[in-house]
Amino acid sequence: MWRRVVSLSSFISSSRTSFVAQTASRLNTCESLTTGIAQQAKGVIAPKEKTPFITFVLGGPGSGKGTQCIKIVETFGFTHLSAGDLLRREIASNSADGAMILNTIKEGKIVPSQVTVKLIQKDMESSDNDKFLIDGFPRTEENRVSFDQIISVEPNVVLFFDCPEEEMVKRVLNRNQGRVDDNLETIKKRLQVFEALSLPVINYYSQRGKLYTIKAIGTEDEIFEQVRPIFTAFELHAAG
Numbered sequence: 001m002w003r004r005v006v007s008l009s010s011f012i013s014s015s016r017t018s019f020v021a022q023t024a025s026r027l028n029t030c031e032s033l034t035t036g037i038a039q040q041a042k043g044v045i046a047p048k049e050k051t052p053f054i055t056f057v058l059g060g061p062g063s064g065k066g067t068q069c070i071k072i073v074e075t076f077g078f079t080h081l082s083a084g085d086l087l088r089r090e091i092a093s094n095s096a097d098g099a100m101i102l103n104t105i106k107e108g109k110i111v112p113s114q115v116t117v118k119l120i121q122k123d124m125e126s127s128d129n130d131k132f133l134i135d136g137f138p139r140t141e142e143n144r145v146s147f148d149q150i151i152s153v154e155p156n157v158v159l160f161f162d163c164p165e166e167e168m169v170k171r172v173l174n175r176n177q178g179r180v181d182d183n184l185e186t187i188k189k190r191l192q193v194f195e196a197l198s199l200p201v202i203n204y205y206s207q208r209g210k211l212y213t214i215k216a217i218g219t220e221d222e223i224f225e226q227v228r229p230i231f232t233a234f235e236l237h238a239a240g
Ligand SMILES: Nc1ncnc2c1ncn2[C@@H]1O[C@H](COP(=O)(O)OP(=O)(O)O)[C@@H](O)[C@H]1O
Pocket: 059, 060, 061, 062, 063, 064, 065, 066, 067, 068, 171, 172, 174, 175, 176, 216, 217, 218, 219, 220, 223
C-alpha cells in the first residue's frame, strides 16, 4: 500500500556544534530515532516507502485519454485513476456530493478540487501499485495546487493529447456511453473550459520540462507508438 513518505531525516539534528553538544545531540538523535521507530510500530507514522511514479494525462474531451490509458496499463502496469470515472462513481453511489457533482458535470464545469483530490487520494492509498496514471486531472490551476497541497507528490510525466476540436466533437458525439455531458451543448462549454482553464496547466508543465505532447490523430495504435517510448525512456518495462 502506498502512503505519503515520512522522512526519518527530520529526526536528525545538525552536528556543527561542540563535542559535548555533539554527544548530547547524538543521544537526543538516538532517543528521537527510537521514538520514531516506536511510533511507526504503533502506526502513528506511516512507514518509509517509495515515492510513487505519477503520470498526469491531459487533453480535451474526446482527445483519446481513456483509450490510451488502457494501452498504457496493459503495457506498463500502471493503475488507471480517471477523475471523471471517480466523480461518476460518486454520483452513482448517491453520496452527499453526488447531486452537486452531477449538476457540475451537466454544465460542463469543474467540480471543486477538494472533492476530486480526496477521491484520487483514497484510491491511491488503497492501491498496492506505485505507478499511477491520473487521467483528466489536473484540469485547472486550482486542481493542480490542491493535489500538491493534499498529496504532496510531483508528477514525473505529463502527457498532453493534442487533438483538433472538430475531431474531438465528432468522437464525443459518437462515444455512446450514455454520458450526460456527451451532447453538443455541453461539449461546447467543455471546450471553452478546456481552453480557458486547462491550457494554462499544460503550459505550466511545459515550462517545467515535464510535458510530452502527443499528436492525437491517427489510429489508436499509431498514437500509442508515440506514447510507448516516453515510458520506455523512464525504464518502466512491460507489465508482467
Ligand atoms: N485514435 C482514435 N481514432 C478514432 N476514435 C478514437 C480514437 N481514440 C479514441 N477514439 C474514440 O473516441 C471516443 C473518445 O475517446 P476517449 O478515450 O473516451 O477520450 P477522452 O477520455 O479523452 O474523452 C471514444 O468513443 C473512443 O473509442
